[in-house]
Amino acid sequence: MLSGRRLGDMSGRELDGDVEVTLTASRALVGVVARTLVDVLEVVTLPQLRMLVVLCSEGPLRSGLLSERLGIHQSTLTRLADRLVAQGWVRREPNAESRREVMVDLTPAGHELVTKVLEARRVDLAAILGRVTPQERAVIRAGFEAFARAAGEPDPGHLLTLGL
Numbered sequence: 315m316l317s318g319r320r321l322g323d324m325s326g327r328e329l330d331g332d333v334e335v336t337l338t339a340s341r342a343l344v345g346v347v348a349r350t351l352v353d354v355l356e357v358v359t360l361p362q363l364r365m366l367v368v369l370c371s372e373g374p375l376r377s378g379l380l381s382e383r384l385g386i387h388q389s390t391l392t393r394l395a396d397r398l399v400a401q402g403w404v405r406r407e408p409n410a411e412s413r414r415e416v417m418v419d420l421t422p423a424g425h426e427l428v429t430k431v432l433e434a435r436r437v438d439l440a441a442i443l444g445r446v447t448p449q450e451r452a453v454i455r456a457g458f459e460a461f462a463r464a465a466g467e468p469d470p471g472h473l474l475t476l477g478l
Contacts, residue, residue, distance in 0.1 A: 336461075346442070350434040354427060362398055363431070365391075366420060369404065370428040374419035376409060403427060 354363060361384075368383050369375065375383065381391035395418055398404040403424035409415035420428070443451055 342442075346435060346438045349438060350431050354431050358398075358401070358403065358427070361386075361394060362403070363428075365394055365398065365418075366403060366424050366428045367432075369418065369420045370425060370432075374417045377406070377416045377418055380418050398424070 351360075351363070358366070365380070365384060368380065372383070377391060377395070378388060381388045384391065386394070395404060395406060399406060402421055404418055405421055406416050406418050409417050443454070446454070
């Protein structure tokens, strides 16, 4: 029985230490996210930003598919989209292939907003990684790759609340 710890190749203390180091690193990463969201949260909410990020990465989507991607109910998506349309961040248009379907897409302003946030995040991460040696960066990269494989894809609903 593992009871949260791997027996055999890693002692409980080693695992506990690894968990603490990972928690510290996760706080640092959350700090990067927080710094890049400060300004944008004055104009959109986190759920609104999440919708913008999904549209930026996937392009125009049918409203039903977008609600699935975000892990929210269609009526919630409609209210969210109404606010973003009113603010000029997204547009809704009938699907050219099926007029019953509504397509949701970013406006140029919405695309620019998302791009600014993501670019600020890249700049912040580059500055952090620039403070370590190339050998340390290789170790960090390998560690993050292994962590991402072990963690798998996060639930879209969990990301929605964080605007990721």
